[in-house]
Amino acid sequence: xxKPLDLVKWPVSLGRVMRTSVMTASVLAFAAMAAPxxxxxxxxSKHSALRVLDPILTTAYMSRNHGYMIYDTLFALDEDVTPxxxxxxxxxxxxxxLTYTFTLRDGLMFHDGAxxxxxxxxxxxxRWGERDSMGQVLMExxxxxxxxxxxxxxxxxxxxxxxxxxxxxxxxxSSNVPFIMxxxxxxxxxxxxxxxxxxxxxxxxxxxxxxxxxxxxxxxxEDYVPRDEPASWAAGGKVVKVDRVEWVVFPDDQTxxxxxxxxxxxxxxxxxxxxxxxxxxxxxxxxRNTNTLGYQTIIRPNALNAPMDDPLIRKxxxxxxxxxxxxxxxxxxxxxxxxxxxxxxxGTPLATDVGSETxxxxxxxxxxxxxxxxxxxxxxxxxxxxxxxxxxLRTQPVVVAQAMRDVGFEVDLQAMDWQxxxxxxxxxxxxDEGGWHxxxxxxxxxxxxxxxxxxxxxxxxxxGGWFGWPEVPxxxxxxxxxxxxxxxxxxxxxxxxxxxxxxxxxxxxxxxxYFVPSAWTSNLEGVLDGPAPYFWNISKN
Amino acid sequence: xVGYIIQRILAAIPVMGFVALFVFLMLRLTPGDPAAIIAGxxxxxxxxDRIREALGLNDPLHIQFITWIGNLLQGEFGTSVISxxxxxxxxxxxxxxxxxxxxxxxxxxxxxxxPLGVIAAWKHGTLIDRFVMLISVLGFSVPVFVIxxxxxxxxxxxxxxxxxxxFRPIGDGLGEFLHRIALPTFTLTLLYIxxxxxxxxxxxxxxxxxxxxxxxxxxGLPEARVLMRHALRNCSVPIITVIGIGFALIISGVVVxxxxxxxxxxxxxxxxxxxxxxxxxxxxxILLASLIYVVVNLLIDIxxxxxxxxxxxx
Numbered sequence: 001x002x003k004p005l006d007l008v009k010w011p012v013s014l015g016r017v018m019r020t021s022v023m024t025a026s027v028l029a030f031a032a033m034a035a036p037x038x039x040x041x042x043x044x045s046k047h048s049a050l051r052v053l054d055p056i057l058t059t060a061y062m063s064r065n066h067g068y069m070i071y072d073t074l075f076a077l078d079e080d081v082t083p084x085x086x087x088x089x090x091x092x093x094x095x096x097x098l099t100y101t102f103t104l105r106d107g108l109m110f111h112d113g114a115x116x117x118x119x120x121x122x123x124x125x126x127r128w129g130e131r132d133s134m135g136q137v138l139m140e141x142x143x144x145x146x147x148x149x150x151x152x153x154x155x156x157x158x159x160x161x162x163x164x165x166x167x168x169x170x171x172x173x174s175s176n177v178p179f180i181m182x183x184x185x186x187x188x189x190x191x192x193x194x195x196x197x198x199x200x201x202x203x204x205x206x207x208x209x210x211x212x213x214x215x216x217x218x219x220x221x222e223d224y225v226p227r228d229e230p231a232s233w234a235a236g237g238k239v240v241k242v243d244r245v246e247w248v249v250f251p252d253d254q255t256x257x258x259x260x261x262x263x264x265x266x267x268x269x270x271x272x273x274x275x276x277x278x279x280x281x282x283x284x285x286x287x288r289n290t291n292t293l294g295y296q297t298i299i300r301p302n303a304l305n306a307p308m309d310d311p312l313i314r315k316x317x318x319x320x321x322x323x324x325x326x327x328x329x330x331x332x333x334x335x336x337x338x339x340x341x342x343x344x345x346x347g348t349p350l351a352t353d354v355g356s357e358t359x360x361x362x363x364x365x366x367x368x369x370x371x372x373x374x375x376x377x378x379x380x381x382x383x384x385x386x387x388x389x390x391x392x393l394r395t396q397p398v399v400v401a402q403a404m405r406d407v408g409f410e411v412d413l414q415a416m417d418w419q420x421x422x423x424x425x426x427x428x429x430x431x432d433e434g435g436w437h438x439x440x441x442x443x444x445x446x447x448x449x450x451x452x453x454x455x456x457x458x459x460x461x462x463x464g465g466w467f468g469w470p471e472v473p474x475x476x477x478x479x480x481x482x483x484x485x486x487x488x489x490x491x492x493x494x495x496x497x498x499x500x501x502x503x504x505x506x507x508x509x510x511x512x513x514y515f516v517p518s519a520w521t522s523n524l525e526g527v528l529d530g531p532a533p534y535f536w537n538i539s540k541n
Numbered sequence: 542x543v544g545y546i547i548q549r550i551l552a553a554i555p556v557m558g559f560v561a562l563f564v565f566l567m568l569r570l571t572p573g574d575p576a577a578i579i580a581g582x583x584x585x586x587x588x589x590d591r592i593r594e595a596l597g598l599n600d601p602l603h604i605q606f607i608t609w610i611g612n613l614l615q616g617e618f619g620t621s622v623i624s625x626x627x628x629x630x631x632x633x634x635x636x637x638x639x640x641x642x643x644x645x646x647x648x649x650x651x652x653x654x655x656p657l658g659v660i661a662a663w664k665h666g667t668l669i670d671r672f673v674m675l676i677s678v679l680g681f682s683v684p685v686f687v688i689x690x691x692x693x694x695x696x697x698x699x700x701x702x703x704x705x706x707x708f709r710p711i712g713d714g715l716g717e718f719l720h721r722i723a724l725p726t727f728t729l730t731l732l733y734i735x736x737x738x739x740x741x742x743x744x745x746x747x748x749x750x751x752x753x754x755x756x757x758x759x760x761g762l763p764e765a766r767v768l769m770r771h772a773l774r775n776c777s778v779p780i781i782t783v784i785g786i787g788f789a790l791i792i793s794g795v796v797v798x799x800x801x802x803x804x805x806x807x808x809x810x811x812x813x814x815x816x817x818x819x820x821x822x823x824x825x826x827i828l829l830a831s832l833i834y835v836v837v838n839l840l841i842d843i844x845x846x847x848x849x850x851x852x853x854x855x
Contacts, residue, residue: 051623051817052579059581131588175581191591193625211634212624213813214805250706251800251809258693258705259803389816416572419818423574426589441582455582466582 040243042524042540044267045256046533049213049249053205054193056131059175061444065532068234069218069245070111071179071199074102074121074155075171076234079292079529081348081449083171084235086227087116087180087200089153097162098143104153107225110182111204118147118155123186125170125178130190132176134452137483138169164486165452172453173234173531174446202226202238202536203245216247218535231537233530241526241539260285260519266540267520269533272391273331279519287519290529293345293445294338294515297330297392299400300456300508301438303470304428307380308437314506316371317382317438320407321400322362327512330395340513343454343499345445349488350495355503359511368407381412383431385424385439389417396440396511425467439467445513446531450491451482451498456508470507542846546839553835560831561613564824565606573818574598575622596622609824619821621814628825631810638708639806641718642798643791645726647784650733655780657734658741659768662749673738680735689728689801696724706803725802729795733787740783744776777848785841793830 046065052058055067076086085091091102108116122145129135129142141163148154157166170178179201185194197205203218210216226237248265250256253272259265261282271279271287279285299321301314308314327337340346341356358364382404386397401411416424421439429435448454457479458464461471475498482494502508520527526537576592577584584592593599597608612619618628661673697705703724711718748754749772757767796808807826814822845852 049813053624058579059584131584189591191588192595211805212621212626212631213810214634248707248803249805250803252803254690255693255706255801255803258698262697262701262705264704264706417816419578419816420572422577423572423818426574426577426586 040540042242042245042266042535042538043264044245044247044533044535045250045259045265045269046247047270050216050247051212052193053197055179056128056176056190057193061175061532064175064177066216067177067179067199068532068534069201069203070197070205071177071181071201072108072238073171073177073179073234074125075167077171077173077446077531078232078235083167084229084232086235087121098159100157100159100166102155102157103151104155105225105227106153108200109223109225110200111198111221112182114182115152116180116200117152117183119152120147120183120186121155121180122146123183124180127186127188127190128176128178132172132178133455133458134165134169134172135176135178137452138163138166141166141483162484164484164491168450174444174453200224202240214249218245218247219243226536231528231534233528234532234534238534238536240536242535245535260521263521265521266524267518267527269518270516271519273333273336273516276333276336276517276519284522285519286522286524286527287517288527289336289515289517290527290533291444291515291531292529293347293449293531294513295392295442296340296345296445296448296510297326297396297440297442297512297514298456298508299396299438299440299511300468301506302436302468303507304462304468305431305435305437307375307377308382310375311504311506312371312375313377315504316368316375316377316407317400317404317409318503318506318509319358319364319368319371320403320409321359321364321509321511322403323359323510323512324362325403326396326399327514329399330392330512331514336517337512337514341510343448343457343502343508343510344451344495345449346513348445348449350450350492352492352496352499354496355500356510359509365407372408377408379410381410383412383414383435383437385421385436386413386415387418387421387439388415392442393418393440397438400438400440400511428462428469440511444531451479451495457498457502459505459507468508470505472501472505472507475501475505475507542843546843549839549842553832553839556835557828557831561610561824561828562606564827565609566602568818568820568823569602569605571818575818575820578817579623609821613828618825621819621822623817623819623822628821631822632807632825632829635805635807635810637710638799638804639792639808641708641711641722642725642729642795642804642806643788645722646729646733646791647788649726649730650737650787651784653730654734654737655741655773658738659745659773661738661742662745662772663764663768665746665749670742673742676731677735677739680731680733683731684797685728685732685795686797686801688731689725689798692724692728693801708802708804708806725798725804728801729791729798736787737780737783740779741773741776744779745772748772748775774848778845778852781844781848782841785837785844789834789837792833 046062048062050062050066052060052063053066055063072087074086074088075083078084087104087108088102089105093100104116110116125145129139141159141161142157143160144158146156172178182198185196185198188194202221202224204221206217206219220240220243226239229236231237253275256268257275260268276287280287301308301317303309323339331337338346339360341353341359342351344350384397384401387393397413401413404411424436425439427434451457455466457475458466459470459472459475462469478494478498482491485491485494523541525539528534528537576589576596576598580589580592620627621631657673661670664670693705696702704721707721709717709721754767754771757771796812799806799808811826
């Protein structure tokens with residue numbers, strides 16, 4: 001039964017509601033500002049969120065960047081791409097080339113107060129050697145690695161046979177970087193994350209303020225002893241000139257742009273190319289490419305699945321591609337890209353254009369058609385995986401697919417998110433059981449700049465090769481020859497042979513080299529060049 | 542009433558169980574491998590397998606499910622497979638921005654939208670009514686990110702009244718908290734004003750034509766009293782329903798608003814976890830969102846009884 005209304009006192013009058021509304025809105029609108037961030041704090045927006053804190057467990061660039069903050073390295077490359085000692089004071093090599101004896105600098109200390117010893121170094125290099133491709137090659141030559149009971153600053157590597165890239169390996173600049181951590185942490189299995197973030201680098205990790213996907217915080221390590229030489233890439237003196245660095249995740253580019261223009265953000269690692277004109281027009285913002293080797297974007301065929309198991313078909317696909325078309329679509333502004341057929345990246349000592357003419361000249365379509373005819377291509381659709389959620393990867397598959405269609409390929413461009421691609425590319429199954437034919441990805445130049453770190457010229461096949469798994473024993477022999485080469489000229493010659501063979505086998509194709517400038521407010525000074533972003537040497541006014 | 546509440550709480554248990562099973566299976570059937578994401582480009586198949594083993598991903602699905610549910614019943618949400626942090630810590634860290642945004646948005650929306658809806662109904666057919674409806678249509682039609690960017694452009698970039706992004710906990714000071722939460726609140730409020738004002742207006746229009754309203758007016762009651770005591774109270778059920786559902790929607794995550802204003806809320810946590818295939822985090826967040834919907838619906842039902850004595854549950 002319905003009760004009569006006007007039942008209970010209604011405690012609010014219309015006027016009171018209106019007054020309260022206005023007051024609340026006013027409070028929100030005119031609330032005072034407080035708690036400004038310290039002037040000696042750099043607020044930086046990185047290209048992604050930091051999630052995995054162990055830079056040996058993963059190759060993620062954010063984890064590598066985190067590693068550079070809190071860890072130090074024995075050697076590091078300078079801007080001439082030459083290894084320079086970093087934690088190492090002096091070193092000597094025995095006459096037979098089998099014994100390397102390194103003496104660490106005095107005063108090196110971990111963030112927990114323990115001194116850095118040769119034992120810590122030996123454990124760290126061993127763990128890195130389990131995960132990193134260049135480290136794995138080094139370990140094939142290493143007989144023993146140890147500290148010394150006589151002098152805690154000594155670290156000794158004993159080789160089984162001479163190996164020319166010991167120092168280059170220890171100076172590896174990008175993922176995985178041979179960072180040095182305390183022995184107790186370095187003994188963690190390389191498939192599990194280290195439980196603590198303790199290094200001997202120029203910054204300390206602030207664990208309490210870490211929010212995955214939101215913020216990572218570092219404080220200056222007061223006891224760090226920098227080298228005397230000027231900073232150059234990751235070599236030289238790592239002099240920290242601010243108290244604190246905060247990496248804040250900005251999920252939206254427009255918001256990041258607003259933040260840097262309003263002074264709420266100091267440093268933007270990778271602004272999108274289409275926003276650069278706005279940043280460049282702002283006199284309070286500096287825009288500069290700090291990663292001079294840039295990025296290599298690549299297309300990778302799967303040598304296990306027909307018809308891509310035929311080198312002629314792989315070569316036909318590569319011959320159909322014109323780098324300029326890819327880069328125009330991906331980057332647009334020629335100022336930020338370079339046509340480059342060098343598998344070991346233009347701008348490095350090993351750069352050569354051998355075998356790459358069709359890619360950089362765009363004249364390979366007829367050759368592609370001839371190769372398809374010679375191979376007897378039967379029209380089997382080529383499954384090209386297309387990650388649509390990554391801005392720097394969603395364009396290449398579309399352009400490559402069209403180029404391939406133009407010469408007679410049937411292409412099945414399959415849209416997916418990047419993580420699906422990452423899972424699927426590990427499958428060696430046939431296409432109808434979840435396999436694939438081609439995908440595109442990008443590499444930091446420093447990750448592909450020699451035949452040992454460049455995974456795409458690995459010819460070990462399904463057992464030990466990289467996704468795509470071409471089996472080319474001759475190229476493995478050449479890589480071994482490269483590893484033991486004694487002079488740069490010899491290395492260059494072997495690298496050129498590897499590149500020629502890799503193109504001839506259709507192992508992969510660099511489809512362009514591009515550069516992503518960073519942007520920072522003009523109150524920052526001393527931003528360094530390098531294949532990774534470094535936060536030492538930067539002062540904030 | 543107490544029996545009804547107990548009955549509803551008990552009924553929520555199978556609902557949550559079904560959600561848990563559904564989420565678990567859906568995630569496991571989705572392509573993607575957290576181990577491959579963690580290991581990166583150079584991991585060998587053996588290393589990938591060892592990482593999967595360490596994460597428990599090599600166990601049969603039913604064992605994984607039983608382990609997860611067992612831990613859940615003991616209040617253990619597990620750890621993120623990507624960051625290694627306890628899931629409960631990750632969610633706790635993201636709750637404050639989301640709850641803060643939900644509360645400020647709902648409070649401000651109600652304070653503005655209910656009077657607007659009442660006035661629009663009272664002045665039905667006049668310019669005021671049309672103006673309120675115009676605001677409603679705009680609130681519904683303009684995407685939240687557009688409103689957000691316009692707000693930032695005007696109030697942050699031009700007038701410099703508010704920061705463009707970020708969140709400060711209330712523990713850092715009320716002033717700074719309100720200063721940071723104001724723009725996202727205004728942005729979302731426009732949408733909720735549109736929703737609540739329309740519902741209020743429509744309900745009021747129905748009521749204002751009823752006999753007892755005419756009687757109240759004939760008795761000589763002041764118009765404000767007629768509107769607020771006699772009419773608005775009888776419209777409260779649909780209004781409360783909309784407010785409750787709106788609150789639950791914000792709590793479940795407003796990814797676009799959180800992204801535009803760089804608020805580290807639950808919406809972004811969910812999206813990040815999905816993109817990284819961080820199973821424990823996704824499972825926990827979806828379960829939490831389901832729980833919030835169940836609780837909010839229960840509270841709405843209870844509020845019906847308190848606001849409208851005609852409604853009885855047995």
